Amino acid sequence: MKKTHLTETRFSNLELSNSILRSLRDANFENCSPIQDQALPLALRDKDIAGQAQTGTGKTAAFLLATFQRLINDESETIKNPRAIIIAPTRELAIQIHKDALLLSSHLDLKFALIYGGTDYKKQLLQIKANVDIVIGTPGRIIDFYKQKAFTLDNIQVMVLDEADRMFDMGFIKDIRFLLRRMPAPEKRLSMLFSATLSFKVTELAYEHMNNPIMIKIETEAVTSKAINQFAFSPANEQKIPLLIGILKSHKPERCIIFVNTKKAAEQLSDYLGANDFKAATLSGDVPQEKRQRLLNSFQENKLPIMIATDVAARGLHIPDVSHVINYDLPQDAEDYVHRIGRTARFGASGEAISFVCEEYAYSMPDIEAFIGEKIPTQTVTDDLLANDIKQPEKRPSRSYNKPRKYPSQKQSSQNRSRPPTSNSNL
Numbered sequence: 423m424k425k426t427h428l429t430e431t432r433f434s435n436l437e438l439s440n441s442i443l444r445s446l447r448d449a450n451f452e453n454c455s456p457i458q459d460q461a462l463p464l465a466l467r468d469k470d471i472a473g474q475a476q477t478g479t480g481k482t483a484a485f486l487l488a489t490f491q492r493l494i495n496d497e498s499e500t501i502k503n504p505r506a507i508i509i510a511p512t513r514e515l516a517i518q519i520h521k522d523a524l525l526l527s528s529h530l531d532l533k534f535a536l537i538y539g540g541t542d543y544k545k546q547l548l549q550i551k552a553n554v555d556i557v558i559g560t561p562g563r564i565i566d567f568y569k570q571k572a573f574t575l576d577n578i579q580v581m582v583l584d585e586a587d588r589m590f591d592m593g594f595i596k597d598i599r600f601l602l603r604r605m606p607a608p609e610k611r612l613s614m615l616f617s618a619t620l621s622f623k624v625t626e627l628a629y630e631h632m633n634n635p636i637m638i639k640i641e642t643e644a645v646t647s648k649a650i651n652q653f654a655f656s657p658a659n660e661q662k663i664p665l666l667i668g669i670l671k672s673h674k675p676e677r678c679i680i681f682v683n684t685k686k687a688a689e690q691l692s693d694y695l696g697a698n699d700f701k702a703a704t705l706s707g708d709v710p711q712e713k714r715q716r717l718l719n720s721f722q723e724n725k726l727p728i729m730i731a732t733d734v735a736a737r738g739l740h741i742p743d744v745s746h747v748i749n750y751d752l753p754q755d756a757e758d759y760v761h762r763i764g765r766t767a768r769f770g771a772s773g774e775a776i777s778f779v780c781e782e783y784a785y786s787m788p789d790i791e792a793f794i795g796e797k798i799p800t801q802t803v804t805d806d807l808l809a810n811d812i813k814q815p816e817k818r819p820s821r822s823y824n825k826p827r828k829y830p831s832q833k834q835s836s837q838n839r840s841r842p843p844t845s846n847s848n849l
């Protein structure tokens with residue numbers, strides 16, 4: 423994290439034990455990020471926290487450090503199985519939290535179990551049965567193991583719910599309530615909830631299952647950050663590919679995520695980008711876990727400049743410093759817009775968030791603008807923005823939305839687009 427994004431508060435001035443401070447020092451964490459600065463002093467005094475913060479703000483360290491300290495303070499140390507539980511909506515997020523937990527507990531004697539669906543059933547079952555301190559995982563498999571009595575929730579002293587709004591979106595909320603109801607009462611545990619947005623349903627959950635949580639709002643970087651240059655185009659459907667390729671050619675993004683709404687659209691785009699010599703990988707929900715991780719690593723190591731993703735596949739991914747987010751399809755849910763563009767301009771870096779307000783998804787725009795509380799400036803699709811000579815992919819998609827079209831289309835008229843002409847200096 424960039425120093426400019428940290429506060430004056432040093433970890434060494436907080437009520438953290440020496441073993442935690444040593445681990446922090448080894449990880450090169452000296453000063454708190456704003457969410458850590460606000461949440462830690464409270465959580466270290468056993469106050470429940472409901473924090474509005476996205477990935478990239480340092481929320482993970484905030485809840486991990488508070489969890490570690492609470493377990494260190496705990497005198498009944500021998501009772502484990504487990505003492506803390508951290509629930510995340512996706513396996514990628516769970517893996518990332520576990521990674522951070524290992525980093526920040528290097529001088530602590532804590533045992534973790536990492537539990538998520540899709541793979542390693544037996545291995546994880548053995549892990550969770552091994553009297554661990556902290557379980558980190560996704561709801562489905564945690565419940566599966568709980569129901570077979572592989573562990574108990576009776577000794578839970580710390581409960582963390584990460585990306586709570588996603589839990590609702592992904593239909594996990596019944597699972598979450600199931601788990602919460604089986605833990606010690608809210609007054610007997612420390613509970614921390616983090617969410618990109620503290621919507622009504624999230625705060626309701628917080629009040630129901632937490633002990634008078636203190637609400638902390640870190641100005642959602644994605645929404646308010648002046649470092650994100652947000653703008654939109656209103657292309658006709660047949661202009662979307664030429665416009666995208668035109669943008670990729672003129673911007674030459676270092677690391678770009680292109681969001682689409684469906685797997686089909688991802689495939690179509692992948693075919694077109696491939697045919698037009700762009701190196702891009704697709705991250706849709708059905709890409710196996712190992713392959714996802716491999717693709718992500720290549721992306722992170724700058725070996726792969728473009729990632730095409732659906733919201734489901736991108737949830738919880740930890741991708742720092744994306745230079746461009748392109749909403750090839752405008753999201754149908756306003757909160758997804760915030761999640762998507764939040765992947766750029768992290769830690770004070772600048773970034774571009776470009777949205778296509780196309781015929782199919784334009785209806786989402788008023789909701790998005792209302793949700794973020796600002797108007798997204800629109801630029802006219804002028805002919806010079808549209809790429810010429812689009813090569814057609816060999817593999818032709820089938821659905822009508824994906825109907826293969828010839829994209830000659832630099833000469834495609836853009837005069838009759840409804841949005842007013844504005845400067846296109848960003849391109």
Ligand code: AMP
Nearest residue numbers: 423451453454455477478479480481482
């Ligand atoms: P998160 O929002 O929890 O995903 O954290 C974003 C990134 O910032 C992670 O790579 C963390 O390791 C890093 N980070 C979090 N807090 C700090 C800090 N206080 N100092 C330096 N790096 C940090």
